[in-house]
Amino acid sequence: MKSFKLTKKQALVLANKYPTPFAVISTEQVEKNYRFLKDNMPRVRVFYAMKANPSPIIINKMTQLGASFDVASDGEIQTLTAMGITGENMIYANPIKTTSGLKAAAAAGVNKFTFDTKEEIYKMAAYVPRAKVLLRLRIKNAKALVNLNEKFGAEPQDAVQLLKTAQQQGLDPIGLAVHVGSQTLSTEPYHEAFSICHTIMDRAKGIGLSLSTLDIGGGLPVPAPDTCVNLESMVKDINKGLTQFPPDIEIWAEPGRYICGTVMNAVTRVIGKQTRAGIVCYYLDDGVYGTFSGVFFDHWEYELNSFKSGKLIPSTFFGPSCDSLDVVAKNYPSPDLQIDDIIVATDCGAYTSASATTFNGFAKAPLLHWEKERDAIAAEAKRSDTCEAVI
Template sequence: MENIFKLSQGAVEKLAEQYGSPLLVLSVDQIKRNYQFLAEHLPGVQLYYAVKANPDEHIVRTLADLGSCFDVASDGEMQALTDMGIEPQRMVYANPVKTAGGLATARRTGVNKFTFDSESEIQKMAKAVPGGAVLLRVRVDNPKALVDLNKKFGAHPEDVPQLLRLAREAGLDVAGLCFHVGSQSVSAEAYLDALKICRRLFDEAAKDGFSLRVLDIGGGFPIPALNEAIDIAGMLGEINGAVRQYFPETEIWAEPGRFICGTAVNLITQVIGTQRRNNQQWYFLDDGLYGTFSAIIFDHWEFAFETFKTGQKKVPATFAGPSCDSLDILFRDKLVEPLELDDLILVPACGSYTSASATVFNGFAKTRIIVWEEVRHLFAASEQLAAAV
């Protein structure tokens, strides 16, 4: 698999000259490759792209054309996809705790698949979307995940039978179960444990008169990170094998987000200030913690930098963003080649939980996004080959 889109130095320089900095460059071809890789290694699994990872319209439309379904978490996401012409049948409202506005939008747009993990949610859904198809989210602890979502969501397995009964009594269509092992989970272990738990719960439900037909195995599939080697094909093979073993007759869904979009976007940022502070080198960039680098806080992500400097010894440096907030510090003691004012930096693999969580704090606009396939004609053929790997 070509698992990452990465611009060449020549492309970075030309794009910055043409469009300015900071700049996000999205490869829709990489989005296609990532989707097709998952489809190949999880055959028969219906993929629901987690829109929250990156809701860019180019990504959503590309995936829609490939046959993807979508995991939406709010009225805003449902409405945005509806406005793009995406059918409600291709969406699951996968927020276990839904707002009144979200449920009203689901009813109005025709979205009729939901997740829940508590008794209080049952009556809300039964009133707003009577007869809706529901999946009960099961808690599966995984402290090894980069972001352990089960600290906030998921019903304890012991509570599942009663919650299923209450949902049935409320007139909801109890379709199945779902789980999420957490974000950037780098081994199959947590998935295998969750599948065993869900198999037991499916069997217990059958004894109680349920015919559960859907299992959603969530997302969390990892992308390459700093100092981290991942055998993603092997990992998906293990998951697929367990799915076929435990659920050969069940409709299987998955909700990839980061894996689809994370490696498909590059950031071009520029040094706008340099100084020595407290005996350490500081560099100020034109994108920061309130912008694309929001993933440092919200996603605990450590970004790789490509400075295109060669033959120079790396030095520890502090990197800060452009805002007037002292919180806007990206890294401390990050080893990097010495930089100068106006130097360009390439940040690959920054497509997930970056622009999606960026703000306009301090009056700084969100970083512009362009599509690589729409601008690569600016480059000679030899440069095109070097620019996307």
């Protein structure tokens, strides 16, 4: 599946209009990603995991498309509430919740929650009585880019008792939730999870608990330099695995990276250059404390496009801060660059601007809506009759 990628002309036009660094989000790409998922997994109700990228540009588009949202804190609940999104369209999918988060959920009318411990049952019963709850299960997948099951998930053998305890405490146990891990390239963990869930649902039914919902979490991959996967085949295979569940079982999913990873480009500029120990080093006006925060927080390697030709030389790219850890890439094959050259990083929508900081006093890169910028540039070009359209 293709990603949103600015052309050289588009990047230069924007860089002449706005000071770098900045990032550009395409809502057309957001819709393509959403439609692809719905077309290939029609049973799935999509809860966008806004932690991956909480930009209003993306959230508003997902709302227009009819999506719901995965939230993890009082802050995320309040952000969505302020945007007019109701609690009915949220799932509080953080298995361990704060008191302030539970109070915010109750105030916003959030009525869907996940949990994975007995202690969490008593917390939810106190703050959100009669809530609909899903038990998060531990699914082992050591090959995931981010193995969330090291932190969350109840052991399958404890599942039925935890569901029963939730019911005894006045909660409404409606189903099971899994997450195979982030950037998973194989469907095998999904099928393993489905088999475990099917068994637990049967056992729960044996003690009078009729579970009606399966939340398959996130984990679908986005393109990366070392990613080799046929996403269409992968999604269709996952969908095939869901056929083992009766039609009256609701299927939910919580895609984050998959929805937003391919929708954003970061535009940065070379602000310094020198050779150190025989290695060509470039200094950019954005770095790991900004849009490239995924280097640390998401184990991500970014594709850097300078749109220049020439011999590729292993080079180091630093961010602008005074911290020596501010390294965007090492040994990255790059043509010879000069001060003020523009570089575009693609597939950087997930876990980048979301975890950016203002460390060292550097402002966060602003986010632009590509389709609005494109239309404005085209209109200006048409009015002046002297500029080439960039669309």
